[in-house]
Amino acid sequence: MDFSYNDLQRMLHESAETYAREHGDFERRRRLMASAAGYAQEDWKLMADLGWLALLLPEEHGGIGGGPVETMIIMEALGRALAGEPYLSTAVLGAGCLLRHGTPAQRDACLGPLASGDYRMALTHREEGSHENRYAVSLRARPDGDAYVLDGAKRMVFDAPHAQAFIVSARTEGDSAARNGITLFLVPAAAAGLAQQPFRRLDGGQAAHLTFTGLRVDAAAILGRPGQGATVLDDLYAHAIGALCGEALGAMQAMHDATLEYLKVRRQFGRPIGTFQALQHRQVDMYTALEEARSLTLAANMALAESLPEADRLLSMAKAQVGKSARIVGQGAIQLHGGIGMTEELQVGAHFKRATVIEAMFGSRQHHLARLAGDPQA
Structure with a gap:
């Protein structure tokens, strides 16, 4: 395995290092973490302008077709700068999920705004009592005609307060600890039946507990295949x-x-x-x-x-x-x-x-x- 960076990765590394030096002043970051948003909108816009939000996307979606190594390079710089932007939630998990598991309609509707910085996402998966079992999902998605009705709660949803959409894991069949029977849905943050309880994390970042009460989503909102969300x-x-x-x-x-x-x-x-x-x-x-x-x-x-x-x-x-x-x-x-x-x-x-x-x-x-x-x- 060759551990050296290629030309693109070296250029990305230099760009990320520059960002960390110029935007990672600790006193500035302290003020931003205490603000309502938790980060500077101009920094998020700069990430979009640098192409970081579209890093994983192919050229036809305005990206450069990057992967895990390129993501690691950016994340290391953000870690050094103590950046509070929702990069992991949106540009890594959100974009990656849409790109690899979304339908063409979902990708066409979401990836463009995501790459420009106008669409933020959050993975909504952890539940009370799930501990470290990644397949422990109790939130139920009940079929209702050509739609599903979601009822249940999620805990510790990172970057939830300012997200426009959530990737929600729900149980469509089986018991709450089974690997099979999980289905993922793309749920708008403004959907009726969704309530948030925001709070600050130990590290100063933002998160929220989410409650779903009779929330109705179309089958077109499914990410991946029904029942195979694991x-x-x-x-x-x-x-x-x-x-x-x-x-x-x-x-x-x-x-x-x-x-x-x-x-x-x-x-x-x-x-x-x-x-x-x-x-x-x-x-x-x-x-x-x-x-x-x-x-x-x-x-x-x-x-x-x-x-x-x-x-x-x-x-x-x-x-x-x-x-x-x-x-x-x-x-x-x-x-x-x-x-x-x-x-x-x-x-x-x-x-x-x-x-x-x-x-x-x-x-x-x-x-x-x-x-x-x-x-x-x-």
Whole structure:
């Protein structure tokens, strides 16, 4: 497997690095996270102008036909910039789901506005008590003529408050834990019978609990094949894990770099604290953990891009390693900064919060270790 970037990926990397430098000022990001939207609309528009929102789309839809590696490159920059834009929800999961599982009518109606930044989406899947079983779906979709009626609730829907549409998993047959019998629907956020309860996440981002009460959708809203939504979910999970691992790399790199700089300028006993061997060892541990996560993340995304049979295993390995590495890097960054590392005025704490949220998304470290061990319940 060739780990080097091609020409397109190198250009994308340079563009993403520039964005992170120019738009990732921590004080600016703090103000944006506290705002009503949680991010700057001009930044979202810039992503559209740069072609990032259409990254996965083919040329006929205004995209460049990118894949998991290109997504990872952008997500790493967004992680370093502590960006709050709903890029994962819209440009990765939303666009990817429409592109690979949507009907021609759905793609024609949604992909153009999505690429221009006028259409945001959110995956609506997690339910109370589902824990880490990705097939635990209790929200029911009852057939009613040529339509379906949805009743139930979803929890912790990331980026829900400003989304125009939701990818909703519902149970059309079978019991609530069965893999078969799940169907995915594209549901407008303004649909009658849909209520939101918005809130802020640990990392400052936006989310909502959703309640569906007699919500009626046409059969044309189905994504993929009826009753076989588990296949779509598996696909979305794979791409989400690859992208999130990339974002975590950016967060860890930011914590590492900030700590390294602090060790150079903070003085104790008449010299920089970075000259003390014990602190140098801790910094090396952080760097080693970061590079271990980087290698597995790149390998996993390359395998996913090539549809290799080992992609699923590599993704679980990457997600497990990222969870471990983020703890080593985050705790090291905070401890080497001392008391100030725990304050909200310092970026390492904000990045560590985001890395902690990432660790819980789409399967924790323990969950993926269980999958690697062959646990049938994982």
